[in-house]
Each structure stands twice: as C-alpha cells, then as structure tokens.
Amino acid sequence: MHQLMSFPDFSASDAHVQWQRFNNLLWYHNDLGIWLDISRMHINAEDFERLGPRFDQAFKAMQALEQGSIANADEQRMVGHYWLRQPQLAPDQEVRDHIAKEIDLIETFGSNVVNGLIKAPNGKQFTDVLWIGIGGSGLGPLLMIRALQNAEQGLRFHFFDNVDPDGMSRVLGNLGDALSTTLVVTVSKSGATPEPHLGMEQARQRLEEMGGRWSGQAVAVTMLNSQLDQLAQKESWLKRFDMFDWVGGRTSITSAVGLLPAALIGCNTRDFLAGAAQMDEATRVPDLHSNPAALMAAAWFVAGDGLGRRDMVVLPYRDRLEVFSRYLQQLVMESLGKRLDRDGNVVHQGLAVYGNKGSTDQHAYVQQLRDGVDNFFATFIEVLEDIENIPAINNEHPGDFLDGFLQGTRAALSQGGRQSLSISMRRFDPRRLGALVALFERAVGLYGELVNINAYHQPGVESGKKAAAAILNLQSRVEALLADGVDRSAGEIHQVIGEGSEEAIFWIMRHLTANKRGYVAEGDWGIPTSLRFSKG
Numbered sequence: 056m057h058q059l060m061s062f063p064d065f066s067a068s069d070a071h072v073q074w075q076r077f078n079n080l081l082w083y084h085n086d087l088g089i090w091l092d093i094s095r096m097h098i099n100a101e102d103f104e105r106l107g108p109r110f111d112q113a114f115k116a117m118q119a120l121e122q123g124s125i126a127n128a129d130e131q132r133m134v135g136h137y138w139l140r141q142p143q144l145a146p147d148q149e150v151r152d153h154i155a156k157e158i159d160l161i162e163t164f165g166s167n168v169v170n171g172l173i174k175a176p177n178g179k180q181f182t183d184v185l186w187i188g189i190g191g192s193g194l195g196p197l198l199m200i201r202a203l204q205n206a207e208q209g210l211r212f213h214f215f216d217n218v219d220p221d222g223m224s225r226v227l228g229n230l231g232d233a234l235s236t237t238l239v240v241t242v243s244k245s246g247a248t249p250e251p252h253l254g255m256e257q258a259r260q261r262l263e264e265m266g267g268r269w270s271g272q273a274v275a276v277t278m279l280n281s282q283l284d285q286l287a288q289k290e291s292w293l294k295r296f297d298m299f300d301w302v303g304g305r306t307s308i309t310s311a312v313g314l315l316p317a318a319l320i321g322c323n324t325r326d327f328l329a330g331a332a333q334m335d336e337a338t339r340v341p342d343l344h345s346n347p348a349a350l351m352a353a354a355w356f357v358a359g360d361g362l363g364r365r366d367m368v369v370l371p372y373r374d375r376l377e378v379f380s381r382y383l384q385q386l387v388m389e390s391l392g393k394r395l396d397r398d399g400n401v402v403h404q405g406l407a408v409y410g411n412k413g414s415t416d417q418h419a420y421v422q423q424l425r426d427g428v429d430n431f432f433a434t435f436i437e438v439l440e441d442i443e444n445i446p447a448i449n450n451e452h453p454g455d456f457l458d459g460f461l462q463g464t465r466a467a468l469s470q471g472g473r474q475s476l477s478i479s480m481r482r483f484d485p486r487r488l489g490a491l492v493a494l495f496e497r498a499v500g501l502y503g504e505l506v507n508i509n510a511y512h513q514p515g516v517e518s519g520k521k522a523a524a525a526i527l528n529l530q531s532r533v534e535a536l537l538a539d540g541v542d543r544s545a546g547e548i549h550q551v552i553g554e555g556s557e558e559a560i561f562w563i564m565r566h567l568t569a570n571k572r573g574y575v576a577e578g579d580w581g582i583p584t585s586l587r588f589s590k591g
C-alpha cells in the first residue's frame with residue numbers, strides 16, 4: 056500500500072513553499088548523521104503516486120537479487136555485493152565463511168605489512184604500493200586512498216590504471232629506488248584484462264633489473280583459477296586474495312579490491328563495511344518515501360523523463376571526494392548505459408555523470424549550469440565537520456566559506472529553475488564513505504529496475520575490447536608484410552592483407568612511424584593516400 060503524501064510542487068520563486076518541500080521530503084539517518092534532500096528536484100506528489108507500483112516491483116527484484124537470484128541473466132550470474140558487508144545474507148554457508156575469512160586475511164596481511172612484520176625481499180619495511188588495475192579494479196582503490204588516507208598514515212600509493220607508456224614511466228620514475236620496497240598489487244577480477252597484465256610486466260621487469268625478487272613483493276587480487284591466479288600460484292607470490300564471481304568490478308569496493316588498500320593505509324576496514332551495511336539496511340526498506348536510494352532513483356527518473364535526458368553533475372564540497380564522480384561514472388554509466396532492455400527492446404538507456412568538486416568547479420563550469428543548457432541536475436555532497444587544525448584567521452573560517460559557496464550555488468541553480476539534490480554528512484570517515492557508496496549502489500540497482508535493464512553486465516565494453524584486439528592483430532599482419540622492405544600505400548597494404556580498413560592501417564602506420572620502430576613514410580602527411588610506408 057502506498058501511503059499518500061502531500062507536498063507542494065517545486066517553486067523556483069517561493070521560499071516558503073520550498074521550505075515546506077524541504078521538510079516534507081527530507082530523509083535523515085540519525086546514527087549515520089546523513090541527510091538526503093531531493094526537494095530541489097522537480098519531482099512532485101503525483102510522480103510519487105505514479106511511480107509507486109514500479110517501485111513495488113523494483114523492491115521485490117532487489118530482494119530477490121539479495122537472496123541470490125540470477126540477477127545478471129546474460130552472464131548467468133548472481134549479484135552479491137550486498138553480502139560482502141553482511142555475509143549472513145549470502146545464500147549458503149560456504150559463501151558466508153569465505154567472505155568472513157577473506158576479510159580476516161586482508162586485515163591481518165594489511166596490518167602486518169604496515170607494522171613491518173611482513174618485509175620486502177631486501178629485509179626492509181615496505182614503504183609504497185604500486186596498484187595495478189583498471190575500471191572497478193582501479194577506481195574503487197583510488198577512491199579509498201584519496202578519500203581516506205591521512206598524511207603519514209600507512210604506505211604511499213601509486214597507480215597503474217592504464218597502458219599509457221608515459222604514465223607508467225612517470226609512476227616508475229617517481230618510485231625510483233623505492234620500487235625495491237614496494238608492494239606490487241595486480242588486480243583483475245577476470246585475471247585476463249590486457250591493461251593490468253601489461254602494467255604488471257613493466258613493473259616486474261623494472262624490479263628485476265634492479266635485482267629485486269618479484270615473487271617476494273607481488274600480490275594478486277583475482278578470481279580463483281584465473282590466468283593471473285595461476286601465475287601467482289605457480290610463482291608463489293607473496294599473497295593472493297579472492298575476488299568473487301558474483302561481484303562485478305564496479306561494485307567491488309567492499310571486496311578485497313577496496314579493503315586491501317584501506318588496510319594498507321591503516322584504515323578501519325570494519326567501519327567501512329559497517330557503514331555500507333547500515334546504509335543497506337536503510338535502502339532495503341520497501342517504501343519510496345522513507346528509502347533514500349529510492350528517493351534518489353525516483354528523482355533521477357523524473358528529471359530525465361526515465362530516459363536519462365539530464366546528466367548528473369556531482370559536486371562534493373570536500374577535496375577528499377574529488378574522485379567520487381569518476382568512481383560514480385563507472386558505477387552509474389556502466390550499469391545504466393544499455394542499448395537493450397531486458398525484453399530485448401532497443402532503449403539506449405543511461406545517465407551521464409561528471410563533476411569534480413566544489414567550490415573549485417564554481418570557478419570553471421558552474422556558469423553554464425546556472426545560465427546555459429538545462430540538461431543536468433546537480434548532486435551536492437557536503438561534510439559538516441570542519442578540520443580543527445585549519446583555524447579561523449581574522450575570524451574567517453574556511454569551512455564557513457565552503458558552506459556559503461555550496462548554499463549560494465544551490466540557491467542560484469534553483470532560482471534559475473535548475474535541479475539539484477543534496478547529501479549532507481555530519482562527518483566524513485570510513486563508515487560514511489561505506490554508507491555513501493552503498494547509497495549510490497542501491498539507487499543504481501533500483502533505477503535499473505525502473506527502466507527494466509540489466510544493470511550488471513557490460514556488453515558494450517566487450518565489443519570495444521574485441522575491436523581493440525582486432526587492431527592489434529591487424530598491426531601484426533601489417534608488420535609481417537612490411538618486413539620485406541617494400542614500400543606500400545595504406546591501400547596496397549589493405550589489398551594484400553584483406554582485413555581491417557585503409558584508415559585503420561593509416562592509424563597504425565602513423566603511430567609506428569612516430570616511434571623508433573624502423574618504419575618510414577614518404578609523402579604528404581596531410582594527404583594520407585599519398586603516403587608510402589616501408590621498413591627502413
């Protein structure tokens with residue numbers, strides 16, 4: 056049964072009406088000290104009524120998912136990230152025990168490394184971590200480190216989240232000799248993603264050139280028996296941690312993927328999990344009005360006409376949360392950006408996410424938000440507790456300015472008829488980060504149900520991967536052909552190979568000739584058809 060709720064429609068000009076909406080729509084969790092306010096989204100009482108039955112369905116689907124249904128039908132997988140913070144919810148005892156055991160192992164390993172009980176092969180204490188992972192295996196850890204690490208706490212973190220040679224060179228350059236006391240963690244659920252594999256090989260070679268012993272400082276986080284796991288086992292790496300088949304990369308932050316970095320910076324992993332579990336409790340409530348994830352999903356739905364017509368601009372007013380929008384990009388866009396719905400209809404669903412942090416962004420793109428194209432809604436995130444060692448100077452408290460800037464932008468957007476929702480946290484710590492992540496995870500899950508898509512697969516990514524593999528294969532064939540030293544145009548190469556396209560061959564040759572790989576080109580680079588390529 057839906058409890059009918061009456062509150063006035065959004066009004067850009069009537070502050071009293073808005074105050075009433077604020078009071079009527081405000082969600083608050085006393086123990087977590089978190090508020091959610093959707094009163095400045097253009098959602099009205101009749102939307103609640105209209106969406107009620109859809110939410111009843113969505114709540115049921117989420118319940119089934121938590122009980123272990125095959126929620127990811129295309130991949131025939133269960134979706135179990137909620138079990139990670141409440142193992143007792145998992146469908147069988149073996150899984151429950153496995154989750155609990157992994158958390159213990161991560162905690163012990165982390166504290167032993169931080170306290171120097173586990174040492175680098177050269178006998179010295181580990182000083183740094185090189186974290187090699189991409190997508191969910193990189194973004195969650197990055198968020199954990201940026202959001203939770205305090206100065207001088209735990210190990211220094213460095214990331215390989217790409218195969219950009221320049222990026223890798225800079226990271227290795229920054230590490231320098233410290234590579235010999237660096238824990239190198241390779242993270243890949245599938246254990247077969249090319250990016251972390253290449254990163255691992257680079258790190259390994261650099262380390263071995265320095266006389267280091269790879270297996271004494273290498274750690275793997277992956278699924279049992281994956282390619283990466285087999286390598287780690289064969290070579291007796293220092294440690295390996297499990298990723299579970301039923302946890303997707305973008306929701307893996309409460310698995311070893313997020314817990315291990317937390318443990319390595321001496322942060323309380325149990326608090327992080329407890330915060331997520333508490334928010335899970337709150338977002339499990341099958342009532343639209345009192346469930347914050349449902350309120351958020353409903354507001355997103357109405358703002359974008361259920362078709363993702365408005366982007367979500369994430370504006371955390373806390374530097375620690377600067378990468379949260381990047382984290383949400385994967386969580387939201389990889390989950391909701393789908394061509395087909397679950398009945399096979401072409402729907403091109405999605406919800407675009409971008410943002411950095413306030414107040415910084417007020418001096419960059421907020422001008423367009425206030426006055427330009429109205430194709431977004433803002434998500435303000437604030438933390439109320441200021442930091443004591445940044446005192447007021449001349450009676451100017453930086454925290455007051457931060458709050459003032461947030462309120463100012465929020466008001467300016469509303470006056471301009473632009474929508475926003477706000478999440479306020481009394482303080483920020485591992486528990487609140489866990490809660491924040493869980494809030495968005497559930498909102499994404501509910502929204503996926505509202506628009507009837509599979510939020511847990513990523514077929515588009517797979518096709519990009521296949522296309523990239525085809526290009527690398529084409530390159531091998533082009534290089535084999537040009538090994539004879541004969542010069543050829545892109546068209547001639549294409550004719551002989553009979554694969555790919557002239558344009559793809561041009562791109563490959565442009566890259567090869569830009570590097571000292573022995574290839575030369577004669578002709579005009581502005582007229583691709585004039586060029587003849589050869590191995591010089």
Ligand SMILES: O=P(O)(O)OC[C@H]1O[C@H](O)[C@H](O)[C@@H](O)[C@@H]1O
Binds near residue numbers: 189245251
């Ligand atoms: O952890 P891995 O198996 O290496 O996957 C890393 C990432 O790559 C994929 O392409 C997926 O789209 C992401 O969801 C995943 O997080």
